[in-house]
Amino acid sequence: xxxxxxxxxxxxxxxxxxxxxxxxxxxxxxxxxxxxxxxxxxxxxxxxxxxxxxxxxxxxxxxxxxxxxxxxxxxxxxxxxxxxxxxxxxxxxxxxxxxxxxxxxxxxxxxxxxxxxxxxxxxxxxxxxxxxxxxxxxxxxxxxxxxxxxxxxxxxxxxxxxxxxxxxxxxxxxxxxxxxxxxxxxxxxxxxxxxxxxxxxxxxxxxxxxxxxxxxxxxxxxxxxxxxxxxxxxxxxxxxxxxxxxxxxxxxxxxxxxxxxxxxxxxxxxxxxxxxxxxxxxxxxxxxxxxxxxxxxxxxxxxxxxxxxxxxxxxxxxxxxxxxxxxxxxxxxxxxxxxxxxxxxxxxxxxxxxxxxxxxxxxxxxxxxxxxxxxxxxxxxxxxxxxxxxxxxxxxxxxxxxxxxxxxxxxxxxxxxxxxxxxxxxxxxxxxxxxxxxxxxxxxxxxxxxxxxxxxxxxxxxxxxxxxxxxxxxxxxxxxxxxxxxxxxxxxxxxxxxxxxxxxxxxxxxxxxxxxxxxxxxxxxxxxxxxxxxxx
Amino acid sequence: xxxxxxxxxxxxxxxxxxxxxxxxxxxxxxxxxxxxxxxxxxxxxxxxxxxxxxxxxxxxxxxxxxxxxxxxxxxxxxxxxxxxxxxxxxxxxxxxxxxxxxxxxxxxxxxxxxxxxxxxxxxxxxxxxxxxxxxxxxxxxxxxxxxxxxxxxxxxxxxxxxxxxxxxxxxxxxxxxxxxxxxxxxxxxxxxxxxxxxxxxxxxxxxxxxxxxxxxxxxxxxxxxxxxxxxxxxxxxxxxxxxxxxxxxxxxxxxxxxxxxx
Numbered sequence: 001x002x003x004x005x006x007x008x009x010x011x012x013x014x015x016x017x018x019x020x021x022x023x024x025x026x027x028x029x030x031x032x033x034x035x036x037x038x039x040x041x042x043x044x045x046x047x048x049x050x051x052x053x054x055x056x057x058x059x060x061x062x063x064x065x066x067x068x069x070x071x072x073x074x075x076x077x078x079x080x081x082x083x084x085x086x087x088x089x090x091x092x093x094x095x096x097x098x099x100x101x102x103x104x105x106x107x108x109x110x111x112x113x114x115x116x117x118x119x120x121x122x123x124x125x126x127x128x129x130x131x132x133x134x135x136x137x138x139x140x141x142x143x144x145x146x147x148x149x150x151x152x153x154x155x156x157x158x159x160x161x162x163x164x165x166x167x168x169x170x171x172x173x174x175x176x177x178x179x180x181x182x183x184x185x186x187x188x189x190x191x192x193x194x195x196x197x198x199x200x201x202x203x204x205x206x207x208x209x210x211x212x213x214x215x216x217x218x219x220x221x222x223x224x225x226x227x228x229x230x231x232x233x234x235x236x237x238x239x240x241x242x243x244x245x246x247x248x249x250x251x252x253x254x255x256x257x258x259x260x261x262x263x264x265x266x267x268x269x270x271x272x273x274x275x276x277x278x279x280x281x282x283x284x285x286x287x288x289x290x291x292x293x294x295x296x297x298x299x300x301x302x303x304x305x306x307x308x309x310x311x312x313x314x315x316x317x318x319x320x321x322x323x324x325x326x327x328x329x330x331x332x333x334x335x336x337x338x339x340x341x342x343x344x345x346x347x348x349x350x351x352x353x354x355x356x357x358x359x360x361x362x363x364x365x366x367x368x369x370x371x372x373x374x375x376x377x378x379x380x381x382x383x384x385x386x387x388x389x390x391x392x393x394x395x396x397x398x399x400x401x402x403x404x405x406x407x408x409x410x411x412x413x414x415x416x417x418x419x420x421x422x423x424x425x426x427x428x429x430x431x432x433x434x435x436x437x438x439x440x441x442x443x444x445x446x447x448x449x450x451x452x453x454x455x456x457x458x459x460x461x462x463x464x465x466x467x468x469x470x471x472x473x474x475x476x477x478x479x480x481x482x483x484x485x486x487x488x489x490x491x492x493x494x495x496x497x498x499x500x501x502x503x504x505x506x507x508x509x510x511x512x513x514x515x516x517x518x519x520x521x522x523x524x525x526x527x528x529x530x531x532x533x534x535x536x
Numbered sequence: 537x538x539x540x541x542x543x544x545x546x547x548x549x550x551x552x553x554x555x556x557x558x559x560x561x562x563x564x565x566x567x568x569x570x571x572x573x574x575x576x577x578x579x580x581x582x583x584x585x586x587x588x589x590x591x592x593x594x595x596x597x598x599x600x601x602x603x604x605x606x607x608x609x610x611x612x613x614x615x616x617x618x619x620x621x622x623x624x625x626x627x628x629x630x631x632x633x634x635x636x637x638x639x640x641x642x643x644x645x646x647x648x649x650x651x652x653x654x655x656x657x658x659x660x661x662x663x664x665x666x667x668x669x670x671x672x673x674x675x676x677x678x679x680x681x682x683x684x685x686x687x688x689x690x691x692x693x694x695x696x697x698x699x700x701x702x703x704x705x706x707x708x709x710x711x712x713x714x715x716x717x718x719x720x721x722x723x724x725x726x727x728x729x730x731x732x733x734x735x736x737x738x739x740x741x742x743x744x745x746x747x748x749x750x751x752x753x754x755x756x757x758x759x760x761x762x763x764x765x766x767x768x769x770x771x772x773x774x775x776x777x778x779x780x781x782x783x784x785x786x787x788x789x790x791x792x793x794x795x796x797x798x
Contacts, residue, residue, distance in 0.1 A: 243763035244745075280759040288763045298773045340798035 053084035055092070055134045055143035065148035066130070067177040068121050069156075076117040078132055078145075091137040098128040098149055102207050102536070125153040125228055125536070152536075153228045154183050160534055161489070162201035162216060163470070165526035166496060169195030169218050171230060172525050174501070182523040184497070187216070187225065190233040196220045198529060202256035203227065204268065204284075205535040212236060213284060214534075215270075217253025222272065224284065227534075238272070241279070242286045248273055254307035260318040269321055269334070274304040276323055278339055290334060291323075294341045303327045303342065306369035312401045313476050314380030320401045322408065324384060329366025330356035331384075333401070333408060345408055353397065353413040357386065360413075364389050370425065375432035375474060376482060381411055383432050383439065387425065392418060394425050396439065396452055414452045421450045421459045428529075431474035433506045434484045438513055442469030447488055449513035462515040467492040467500070470527050477533035484508075486515070489528035499525030577620030577694040578630060578685060579708040581661065584700070595698050597706045601668055603717045605749050609670040613713055614663040615683070619655070620694055628655045628690035632664060635710060638682035644671050645715060646681055652688070668715050678716040685709045724752030729765030729794040736785050744771045762797055769793035 058079030068074050076096075082088055096112035096119070103126045111119045117132075130149040135142045158176040162169070165185065173183040189195060196218040204213035214225040215238070222238040225231060238251050251272050256279075258268040268279050275291040292300040303325045310322035310331075320335040323342065332342040332355075345355035358366035367386035374382045384397040398411035416424050423443025431440040439450040445465045451458040471489040475481050484506035492498040503519040584594040601613050617630060629652035647667040655662040666681070687693050698708040719738035727733065730741065742749060745764050756764075772791055775782050782791040 243757075243760040244767060282757055282759045285757060285759040287759055288766050297777065298769075299777050300770055300773070338798060 051084060052139055052141065053082050053090065053136055054141075055136060056081045056083065057132060057134065057143060057145040062132075062145050062147040065150060067150045067152065069152050069154060069175070069177060069181075070121050070123075070125065072121050074111075074117060074119045074121055074149075076132075078115065078117075080115065080134060082136075093135045093137060095131075095133045095135075097131045097133060098123060098151075099131065101127040101129060104128075121151055123151045125151050125156045127151075127536075150177075152177055154181070155186055155228065155230050155534065156536055157534060159487075159531050160186075160201050160203065160214070161501070161525060161528045161531050162198040163499075163527045163529040164197035167197070169198040169216065170526050171198065171201060171216070172499075172523075172528075173230075174521070180521075182521065182525070184524060184526070186230040188229070188231045189223075190231065193221075193223075193232065193234060195223075197527075199252075200254050200256070201530050201532050202253075202268075203532060203534045204258070205533075206258075207536070215253055215256060217272075219250075219252050221250050222253035238286070241284055243280075244288060246273075246275075246289070255309045257309045257311050257321060258318065259321075269309060271305060271307055271309060271323075274307065274326065275302075276305050276309075276334075276342075290339045290341055292341045293332075293344065300341065303332075305332075305342075306372075308369075308372045310372050310382040310384060310399060310401055311374055312380035312382065312403065313374060313481075314376045315403045319403055320408070322382070322399060322401045324369045324372075324386075326369060328356065329358050329368070331397075331399070331408075335403075352410045355410075361388060367395060370394065371427075371430055373430045373432050373474070374476060375437065376434040376476065377432055377437035378411070381432065381437060383430065385425075385430060392425055394418075398437075412453070414457075416452065417457050420457045421448065421452070424448075424450070427472065428470050429472045431472045431486060433474065433486070433508060433513075434482060435506065436508050436510060436513075438506075438508060440472055440474075440486060442472055442488070444468050445490070447472070447515070449508070449515070451513070460513045462513060463488070463502075463504070463517070465490045465500075465502075467498065470499075471529060471531065473531055475533075485518070487531060489525070489531075491527040493527075497524040497526065499523075499527055501525055501528065575621065575692045575694065576624070576628075576690065578617050578655075578691040579620070579693070579695055579698070580685065580711045581616045581618035581708070582711060583616075594700045595706050595708055597708070597710065598712045598714060600720060601713055601715045602720045602722070603670040603674070603715070604719055605722065605753055611668050611670075613666045613668060615666060615711060615713070617655070617662045617664065617685075619660055619662075619691070623658050623660060626657050628657075629653070629688060630655055630662060630664060630691065631686040631688045632683045633686050635682040635684050638710075638712065639680060641679040641681040641715060642671070642673065645669060645674065645679060649683070655690075666713065668713075670717055674715065674717040676718050678714060678718060678720075680712050680714050682710060682712040684711075719749065722749070722752040723754055724756050724761075726756070726758070726761045726765075727794060728796040729758075729761040730768065731765075731792045731794045734784050734791075737791055740782070740791070741768055744768055765793045765797040769797055 060079040061076040066074060082090060094113060094115050095110060096117050098109045098111055100107045109123055128149040128151060129146050131144050131146045133142055133144045154175050155173050159174040161172045164170060170185055171187045173186045175181045175183055198216045198218050200217035202215045212224045212226055214227050214230060216223055216225060223232045224236040224238060238253060239245060254271045256268050256270045259266045267281050270277050270279055275289040277289050278287045280287055291305055292302045294300050304327050306324040306326050311318055320333060322331055322333045325332050332344050334342060347354045354360050361367055368389050370385040370387050372382060372384040380400055382399050382401060384399065385394060386397060387394045394416035396414040396416060400409035400411055402408060418424060424441055426443045427441035439452055441448050441450060445468055446461055447463040447469060449460045449462045467490040469488055470491045473487045475485040486504040486506060488502045490500050501521045502517060504515045505518050507514045507516055582596050582599055584596045601611055631652055632649060645668060653664045685693055693709050696707060696709045697705045699705055719735040721733040725733055745767060772782055772793065783789060784791050
């Protein structure tokens with residue numbers, strides 16, 4: 001029956017087409033069905049494999065990051081074996097490709113096409129991933145291996161040391177990578193600009209606001225320098241960075257501190273000509289000064305502030321900054337990310353001192369600001385050194401600028417015993433140690449450790465140098481910032497380029513101050529007035 | 537019957553069958569790219585000043601010509617058009633006319649429109665230059681000239697409305713040019729920093745901040761706009777404290793800066 005039925009169907013097809021279908025249709029349907037089935041068929045694999053020639057790139061030369069300066073030679077001799085070509089005589093091509101990670105994120109730079117790499121570094125300073133790609137031209141298969149490559153300009157990473165050489169402003173660089181190299185006279189100024197002694201140096205170490213963000217401040221003008229070359233020009237005059245030019249003849253930058261959230265640095269505060277400003281992340285533009293008080297009706301009164309910022313780097317984030325209002329001789333502050341003028345601080349009944357120094361020293365209308373230092377001691381204490389006007393009577397105000405306003409802590413006010421701490425007011429700068437909060441200061445060639453909290457106070461000669469001390473700083477910036485590292489610079493004014501930098505480690509205890517000399521760099525340095533660490 | 541059935545050889549039958557299958561398959565994989573086969577058309581292509589990625593597809597039916605930003609007494613406004621359909625290898629004419637019911641510009645404010653404006657051969661975009669004059673009667677005033685495209689032998693008007701977004705359609709065969717000789721809100725005027733716009737405030741802003749109106753021709757960096765807003769806010773508060781509260785033109789509303797200055 002089935003056969004008869006099929007015949008009948010076939011006969012209904014037109015003429016010889018039916019014949020053709022009878023003859024070819026069945027295979028055609030089988031073929032089409034096979035194609036359709038293949039679409040749903042899982043490939044369970046049943047193949048014969050043929051070995052291919054595989055390039056195996058060994059770890060040699062790829063096991064640790066390369067830190068290299070521009071113009072140094074990067075040499076890598078890779079260990080490459082070929083599984084089917086032990087002599088390596090096949091047809092292979094090699095390519096060394098550096099892919100930018102930070103400033104040149106994603107950009108590719110081919111720096112070699114041979115098996116071995118010998119490349120005089122001409123890439124711009126950045127972090128790269130360096131890939132070696134080996135192509136077997138017989139199969140077209142590419143094998144690769146990568147390693148971290150950090151290219152640094154001479155001025156990429158290390159301590160910027162600013163001050164004066166031959167009476168002119170200059171910066172020396174302690175370049176730190178695998179080794180330490182000193183570069184002297186790093187700053188070049190165009191347009192005939194002659195810098196006065198540099199009193200303040202600061203760099204924005206954040207990558208997304210990094211262009212031209214090396215700031216130098218002198219009494220006669222301040223500039224932004226190119227961060228790679230340290231070159232400056234008239235166009236970098238900080239007066240061009242103001243959103244609204246305050247209209248003064250010169251602008252002297254004396255301090256800068258970055259506002260930080262828990263995870264990232266943001267804009268920074270600066271003090272210029274005794275007024276405080278926020279530098280926006282938008283092109284480094286300087287906003288209007290926030291050195292003013294605003295009354296309940298919104299009326300604003302401008303004030304001037306001392307040349308240094310009190311803040312706390314030991315806490316997560318840094319949004320609170322304390323200033324000393326030199327007009328009213330009182331402390332004031334800003335806090336948070338929205339800055340609407342300075343806020344005054346309230347006093348409690350039993351407070352150790354008044355934020356308004358005139359309340360404690362009414363006969364002189366308050367105290368004058370001398371200097372300040374920020375530390376990691378006791379969750380970030382800062383010390384403001386004030387003095388009674390026209391006297392040699394000094395006070396140390398210890399303050400903790402907590403992140404969250406208005407919780408500003410008065411840790412204590414201490415009168416300096418000049419008999420115990422000789423020459424305290426002469427110090428070019430001050431530092432407070434991390435572990436026990438001792439004050440370090442210098443007078444002449446002598447570095448002192450001053451335990452001003454103890455009764456009676458104690459002062460210890462920590463070190464005597466061959467030349468007068470010109471700068472003291474506790475490292476609050478690098479990975480050693482919790483290790484109580486102290487930098488002291490000396491300079492003999494009778495000899496050019498006589499600057500020496502010393503690095504100490506405090507090994508103090510509650511009862512005893514000890515200083516261990518870790519490094520001495522007698523590198524013909526300038527007379528250092530300020531230092532700041534540059535991270536890239 | 538069989539004599540009328542065309543004899544097909546088995547191989548040829550399979551060939552045709554295969555060809556048919558390939559044709560069907562090919563159709564299934566081909567994009568349906570429909571080309572414009574209609575008549576030649578034209579519309580106004582006045583782009584919206586917008587920073588959006590797809591800004592080239594957004595059109596406006598109004599444009600401004602503020603004489604206040606220039607020192608000139610005459611300005612040529614180029615009204616841009618775009619064609620629909622194929623480009624032509626010959627010059628074509630574009631016709632426009634004034635829409636009287638939507639025009640209050642005086643005859644002295646602009647040169648009479650031409651009977652036709654030439655779109656050169658091969659052009660997709662064209663422009664219709666209209667010359668405006670800064671007349672004495674325009675001072676402190678704002679007037680408008682509305683024109684519409686007119687069908688002619690070269691161009692039809694196959695579309696009248698352009699879809700800027702799902703809820704915004706604009707008329708692209710009619711366009712209004714607002715001419716003025718007074719302070720108008722320019723791109724650099726950020727309401728968030730300067731507050732609601734008014735002519736009086738604009739004039740005061742320029743005086744207090746020492747700026748030119750042309751400083752507002754383009755958007756300012758927000759840091760700068762904020763700084764100007766703060767300075768203006770301070771001025772207003774100082775005036776108020778001195779008993780000279782500054783009011784808007786109505787004499788009642790106190791003039792303020794923007795709400796985002798701090």
